Amino acid sequence: MNANSFDAIVLGGGTMGSAAAWALSRGGKKTLVLEQFGHIHERGSHGGKTRILRHAYAESPAYVPLVQRADELWRDLERETGNCIFIRCGGLEMAAPGHSHARDAMQSAIEHGLAFEWLTGAEGRARWPMIRIPDDWDLFVDPQAGFVLTEPALQGMMGMAVRLGAVLHEHEPALEWGASDDGAWVRTETATYRAATLIIAAGAWAASVLSELDLPLQVRRKTLWWLAVDDPDLYAPERFPVFIADSDLGQIYGFPVINGLSLKIADHTGGQVTSADLIQPPAVDKESLNVRSLATSLFPGVTDRIVDRSVCLYTMTPDAHFVVDRHPSHGNVVVACGFSGHGFKFAPAIGELAARLADNPTEQTPPILSIDRLLPLDRLDPR
Ligand SMILES: Cc1cc2nc3c(=O)[nH]c(=O)nc-3n(C[C@H](O)[C@H](O)[C@H](O)COP(=O)(O)OP(=O)(O)OC[C@H]3O[C@@H](n4cnc5c(N)ncnc54)[C@H](O)[C@@H]3O)c2cc1C
Numbered sequence: 001m002n003a004n005s006f007d008a009i010v011l012g013g014g015t016m017g018s019a020a021a022w023a024l025s026r027g028g029k030k031t032l033v034l035e036q037f038g039h040i041h042e043r044g045s046h047g048g049k050t051r052i053l054r055h056a057y058a059e060s061p062a063y064v065p066l067v068q069r070a071d072e073l074w075r076d077l078e079r080e081t082g083n084c085i086f087i088r089c090g091g092l093e094m095a096a097p098g099h100s101h102a103r104d105a106m107q108s109a110i111e112h113g114l115a116f117e118w119l120t121g122a123e124g125r126a127r128w129p130m131i132r133i134p135d136d137w138d139l140f141v142d143p144q145a146g147f148v149l150t151e152p153a154l155q156g157m158m159g160m161a162v163r164l165g166a167v168l169h170e171h172e173p174a175l176e177w178g179a180s181d182d183g184a185w186v187r188t189e190t191a192t193y194r195a196a197t198l199i200i201a202a203g204a205w206a207a208s209v210l211s212e213l214d215l216p217l218q219v220r221r222k223t224l225w226w227l228a229v230d231d232p233d234l235y236a237p238e239r240f241p242v243f244i245a246d247s248d249l250g251q252i253y254g255f256p257v258i259n260g261l262s263l264k265i266a267d268h269t270g271g272q273v274t275s276a277d278l279i280q281p282p283a284v285d286k287e288s289l290n291v292r293s294l295a296t297s298l299f300p301g302v303t304d305r306i307v308d309r310s311v312c313l314y315t316m317t318p319d320a321h322f323v324v325d326r327h328p329s330h331g332n333v334v335v336a337c338g339f340s341g342h343g344f345k346f347a348p349a350i351g352e353l354a355a356r357l358a359d360n361p362t363e364q365t366p367p368i369l370s371i372d373r374l375l376p377l378d379r380l381d382p383r
Contacts, residue, residue, distance in 0.1 A: 006032045006167075006195040008358060009186050011174045011209065013039055015046045015344055016201035016336045018157040019351025022077075024199075025164035027355055032193055033158070033166060034186060036173035036205075040154050044203045044276075047312045048224045049151065050255050050264060051344035052242045054091050055144040058104035059320065059342060061111040062368045066349045073348035074148065081156040084149065089237040089256055091145025092128070094298075095138040096247035102140040109142070117141040128241075130234045130301055147242050147255055148345060157348065174209070179330035197358035199334045200327075204276035204313040206337035213328070215374055217338055218316045220271035223283040225291055226262035226308035230301045235263055244268075245298060249290040262307045263299070265291045268341055271314060283309040314341035317374060322346075324353050325371035334358045335371060 008024045010017045013035030024031040037043055053071065057063040074086045095102035109116040119139040124131065133139065162168060169188075176187040177198060184198035202209040207217045229235050237256040244253045254265035267290055274280070285306065292304040317323065317338035327333035334357045336350060343350065356363045 004191050004193045006030050006193065008032075008197045008199065009034065009184065009193055009195040010199045010201060011177060011186055012201040012203060012205070013158065013168060013170070014044050014201065014203050015154065015347050016203075016339070016350050016354070017199070018154050018161070019347040020199045020201055020336065020354045021161035021166045021168075021351070022157040022348065023351040023355035024358070025161040025166045027359065029355070029359070031161065031166040032195065033161070033168045034172050034174050034188060034193075035168065035170050038170050039158055039168065040151055042310065042312075043279075045313050045315065045339065046150055046154060046344065048264070048310050049149065050258070051148045051150055052091070052253060052255070053086065053146055053148055053345035054105070054142055056105040056109035056114050056116055056140070056142045058093070058101045058108060060368060061108040062366055063346070064108060064112040064114070066346050066366075069352070070346045070349040071144070073352070074153070077153070077156045077160065077348065080160055081152070083152045083156060085152050085156060086146055086148050087237050088144065088146035090241040091142040092124070092241040092243045093140040093142070094124075094133060094243065094245045095140075096134070097136050099246040101244055101246035101251060102138040105140050105142065115143055117143075130240060130299060132298055132300055141241075145242055150344065153347070157351070177209070179327070179333050184330070184332055197332045197334070199336060199354050199358055201336045201354070203337070203339075204315045206315060206335070208276075210335060210337070213375065215323070215338070216318050219274050219276050220314040220316060221274045221280055222266065222271045222312050222314050222341065223287045224264060224266045224310045224312060225283070225288045225306055226264050227292065227295055228261065228303045228305040228307050229257055229263050230303065232257045232260050234301050235299075245294055247294070249294045252291050252294045254295075263295070263302050265295055267291055274313070276313060280311040280313075283311050316340045319373070321368050322350070323371050323374060324350055324357070324369040325365045326357055328371060328375060331361060332358070338374075
């Protein structure tokens with residue numbers, strides 16, 4: 001094998017690229033990862049330090065096996081790296097009348113026989129006196145939920161891949177790629193690399209890297225907020241869960257206080273349509289009005305004083321489900337994109353699925369993740 005020749009190339013060394021590199025390397029594949037920036041950066045979709053992991057999945061019960069596998073792999077990664085990556089503090093879904101996220105999560109839990117609780121507002125207030133839960137809201141508790149620390153997670157996955165022989169080229173954008181029955185290639189300013197298989201995990205840049213497919217992906221600017229807390233101990237992970245509050249203000253979610261100072265909160269809905277290539281201006285106060293309004297009404301110990309903020313990108317598909325599938329024209333190219341603002345928790349399971357699709361021609365992706373649903377009929381693979 002010459003220096004520019006590999007078993008697999010991963011285009012994009014972010015969340016799913018790091019996970020794919022870890023999975024490929026575990027399978028003994030000599031892997032090259034090409035990343036246009038440094039390994040962990042703020043320009044894509046993995047900024048902001050933490051990500052919620054839920055087992056009872058409101059978006060569709062089809063995701064439950066995937067999150068169960070991801071949960072196992074996150075714990076393997078903790079054992080292998082010796083670092084804390086996942087904190088299982090439990091999850092609380094709160095839904096105002098007429099909003100269904102909590103009920104949809106319960107459906108998913110019932111379908112998969114997951115442990116859960118369904119509480120009244122009074123029961124919720126007794127358990128979490130630091131939350132002012134209205135009487136008429138639905139409350140769903142997912143005891144398996146918690147949050148992933150993104151930097152140790154990404155460093156861990158890529159670090160393990162490199163330890164197993166993967167090569168990471170940072171600051172080396174892929175300019176062009178192609179594939180034939182003999183294999184795939186990627187050209188950068190430095191070299192043209194070849195491999196038997198290629199996994200494309202380009203995040204918010206996926207639509208341009210895969211321009212031939214004309215995928216209906218929409219990039220959205222999202223803002224994250226850290227609000228000062230009066231008594232941080234009250235909102236620590238030992239006492240306070242990750243939460244989603246589904247109401248007229250949006251699907252607002254947040255995390256326990258882990259920096260001794262502030263509570264991180266954001267809205268999953270909305271967000272200005274933008275382009276991945278645009279350098280995002282910093283978040284401005286008026287983008288936080290709904291999250292601050294919810295925080296001060298629901299959490300008596302949380303102030304509306306902003307102590308930090310950041311901007312991050314969602315890459316939405318029209319149905320908000322992911323794409324993890326073979327390229328319709330190239331069986332040796334796998335596409336992992338369109339993670340629609342909820343992909344991080346699944347990363348190690350997505351990496352594993354992408355590696356299996358690349359390696360095994362009989363492997364099928366779950367229908368909910370198929371690329372066909374986003375392609376015009378004339379682009380569907382006739383196979
Ligand atoms: C504000 C916010 C909150 C979120 N909250 C949650 C949550 O609580 N729970 C959850 O599960 N998920 C959450 N997500 C979603 C999750 O973070 C994303 O789904 C996930 O990070 C997407 O991973 P990715 O690999 O597609 O993108 P990225 O991690 O951005 O990786 C894509 C990489 O490809 C690289 N790349 C692109 N083009 C090229 C090229 N030509 N050459 C080389 N490299 C290239 C990019 O530089 C980038 O590093 C959230 C996302 C955001 C933005």
